[in-house]
Amino acid sequence: MKLNGLVLIPFYKPEMILNNKNNYMTNKNNPNLAINGGVPVSVEPILIHKPYLDESDFKAVEAATRSTFVSGDGPACREFEHKLANYIGVKHALYVNSATSALELAFRVKNFPKGSEVIVPNFTYTSTAIAAAYNDLKIVLADVYPDNGSLDVSKLESYITKKTVAIAAVDYGGIPAEMDEILIIAEKYKLYVVHDTAQSIGSVYKGKKVGNIAHVSTFSFHGTKNLTSGEGGALTTNDDAIAERVKILREKGTDKYSFLTDNVTRGYYEYVDIGNSYVQSNILGALGITQLMKLDWMNKRRKEIAERYKKEMGGIEGLDFMRITEGAEHNWHLFGILVPAEEKYWIMDALRAEGVMANVHYTPLHRNKFYSGLTTDEESPGSMEFFSRLLRLPIYPSLTNDEVEKVIVAVKKVFGL
Ligand SMILES: Cc1ncc(COP(=O)(O)O)c(C=O)c1O
Known part of the structure; x- marks a missing residue:
């Protein structure tokens, strides 16, 4: 099996596939397929993701630059935080330089004893x-559902020990995790819940926007996300004590935030805690504001594309869609299809040859050097099955109707239709 000249050795054991479909009708030798020398559906590659940036974004960045307030935590950042908190319906939204930083702060703020355990989806x-x-917390890898990559709540309690202090739930692809069940288990064992909403801005779970459900939520505004400020992230919470400490931790352990807002002129600010430099430039705050203004429109366009894909691809033998959590509204960050495991890389290469830049995503954490040994393939059947079947198709607001149709034609062609 070849991908960009690399020989890929499938490491997935086919006997671990629970719901595999072997009966789809692709003829790999079809000479019309571009992978076999046929004419591609799209000569121009249709990219997997693109940020949506328009004149209002360019103007906002220019205005913020011209204001000369270019350093961190400026007026545009504060305005973005305020508007983001209102949009989500949460008390505090704190803008930082990445979701990775927001996640680090989400744990740092609690001062859990070294070696305490955190349950993380594999x-x-x-x-x-x-x-x-x-x-300095110990990672415990939990299995996920094979049909959407979300924490498998039926297994969750089996990972809890006396040392467990927190659960990290992830909204993979923008699909909210089963937060009600997760919060009930957390409450039972008095655990802290960090909701990694990096991909799910605008998604809704049982009537509430994500970001207002767990103790702390963490968003990403990286260039690939539904709302982007180039790089960036936010920590949201309804907990005043958490918010106050995060304001200090993200600003090098200083009380500069209150120095700038409490109107008490003392000419200096104090170094009150440990911390790091995680505030965002005012230029990026300005971009956050204009992006937020069109977020609902951008998510609506993603939904239109997803619905078109579902209508046209529904019923293709061997192709399933990711399951959306009950009671959830999806922001369509990703459009994932689940294909027969043993054909996944061939299907990906065939789609790419047709000009559709389909892609895989993560490998389960334990398959990576840093996390190896934390669990095994056998202990993680859901994660392995999901990974073995998942391919992503292009979805973003600037995808044209013509490109959407080409993606559909390419998928049908590769599946022998
Ligand atoms: C689930 C999840 N968590 C965290 C991150 C990290 O985001 P950032 O690049 O903003 O640090 C990502 C990035 O894609 C992500 O997908």
Whole structure:
């Protein structure tokens, strides 16, 4: 199996696939397929993601730059935080330089004893887990559902020990995790819940926007996300004590935040705690504001594309969609399809040859050097199955209707239709 000249050796054991579908009709030797020398559906590659930036963004960045307040935590950052908190319906939104920093702060703020355990889904980006490791906490990898990569709540209690202090729940692809069940278990064992909402801005769970559900939530505004400020993140919480300490921790352990807002002129600010430099430039705060103004429109366009894909691809033998959590509204950060495991890389290469830049995403954490040994394939069947079947298709607001149709034609062609 070849991908960009690399030979890929599938490490997945087919006998671990629970719901595999072997009966789909692709003819790999079809000479019309671009992978076999046929004419591609799209000569121009249709990229997997693109940020949506328009004139209002460019003007806001220019105005913030011209204001010369370019350093961190400026007026545009404060305005963005205020508007973000209102949008989510949460008391505090604190803008920082990445979701990774927000996650690190989410654990740092609690001062958990060294070696305390944090339950992290095995299928997530490294940041969810390194945030705990960075705070000298022990990562316990939990299995996820094979049909959407979300924490499998039926297994959650089996990971809890006397040392467990927290659960990190992740909204993979923008699909909210089963937060009600997670919060009930957390309450039972008095655990802290960090909701990694890096991908799910605008998603809703049982009537509430994500970011207002767990003790702390952490968003990403990286260039690939539904709302971008280039790089960036936010920590949201309804807990005043957490918010007050995070304001200090993100600003090098100083009380500069209150120095700037309490109108008490004393000419200096104090170094009151440990901390790091995680505030964001005012220029990026300005971009956050204009992006937030069009977030609902951008998410609506993603939804239109997803609905078109679902209508046209529904019923293709061997292709399933990711399951959306009951009671949740999806922000369509990613559009994932689940394909037969043994054909995944061939399907990806065939789609790419047609001009559709389909992609895989994460490998389960324990399959990576830093996390190896924390669990095994056998102990993580849901994560392994999900990973073995997942491919992502292009979805973003600037994808044209013509490109959407080409993606559909390419998928059908590769699946022999
Ligand atoms: C689930 C998840 N958590 C955390 C992050 C880290 O985000 P950032 O790049 O803003 O640090 C990402 C990034 O893609 C992510 O997908």
